[in-house]
Amino acid sequence: MPHHRTDDLDELIACPVCDALYHARMPETGERVTCSRCHHVLIAPKEGAFLRVIALALTVMILMLGATFFPFLSIDAQGFSNAASVFDSALAFTDGGWMVALSFATAALIVLIPVLRAALVIYVLGPLAFGRKPWPGARAAFRWSEDLRPWSMAEIFVIGVAVALVKVSDLARVDYGPAFFMFAALVVVIVLQDGSMCRWTIWKTLEDKKSS
């Protein structure tokens, strides 16, 4: 098995989770290749995936703009009322000293990182979708986008909203703003986008197109 030439290595694929070595074989569109030891999905190409991912990423950016600044929820009780946007929620910790850091973290986790990931994905896949050479820094951009994946927490925020609604409901009456529904849609789009991306195909295309 040892003594490979670098060219031959192109045909091999190693499971990133358990290091099992395979001969890479492009599956039929819609099929998946999984690691037989740890069942990690190795290759899962989808028809027209690049364009679809770009479209979904654009949707994420537009929805996030609205979802961030339009009123998200509003409450009133005993004649007083208040409306809060997602942006306000992120800034909820700005009252005292070091709590400001928590505001920045919250804003990053629920707004900035999801948007940044969408932008990076568009930057990486944009030229590839039209058969062009990748833009400079595309590899670094895609590495970043992948590193940020666990830190994009929009869907967790939505569950947080559900819990908060229950807590508030016996204190005051709650109304939903337009941003509430935009944010709910946003979470679905983010999940769809991540599900349509085959990392292996993207890395391989980046490598092949670089030299052509």
Place this chain on the structure above:
Amino acid sequence: MDHMEDAGRQEKLVSARRAGLVACTRCTRVWPAGTDVCGRCGSDLRSRDYRSLQRVWAWLTVGIICYIPANLYPMLRTRVLFTETESTIVEGALDLALHGAVGIALIIFIASVMIPVGKFIAIGWLAYSVAKPLTMEPHRRHKLYEFVEFIGRWSMIDVFVVAILSALVQLNVAAAINPGPAAFTFALSVIFTMLAAQSFDARMIWDTDEDPRAR
């Protein structure tokens, strides 16, 4: 359309390391052993990152340290008219349960107490079991690792709940909710334990599978 089949034609599984290769954990490309940087995606290559265990223990320790004040100090300060109440994470969950929202109380309790504590134990156990390979079967350790990686982020729920409540419930003299210091340390604890889980090199779990003398 899930075809559970080998990507290759090999009967017996061989790890990239045993084949004299080093694999990129990001883009799955393999290179001759000793290569430093992946030529496809530009990531650093390491066949096994034993030093990663030190990072795992370091992040885990600060994560646990941050979790202690997160439970002792109040998470929420609720003022209704002129009475102010402070509640810690557990008190907040109990409060919900007493108001009849048992399901929601359970979500908060699971996300803020059971998941973090379970994660501390699981990550510690995984790091320990790799350094001292014996007991648990690799498949089960792998399942545990996958679960820890997946579930860790969800502990952030309580921090977001506090953020939403604090932004929303600002009703002048009628009622107001403000965050307590525990929100900060709890968020830090979640972030540090996520970093601990990410530092762990899962490939080490399988080394004992194919060769008991893998190290």
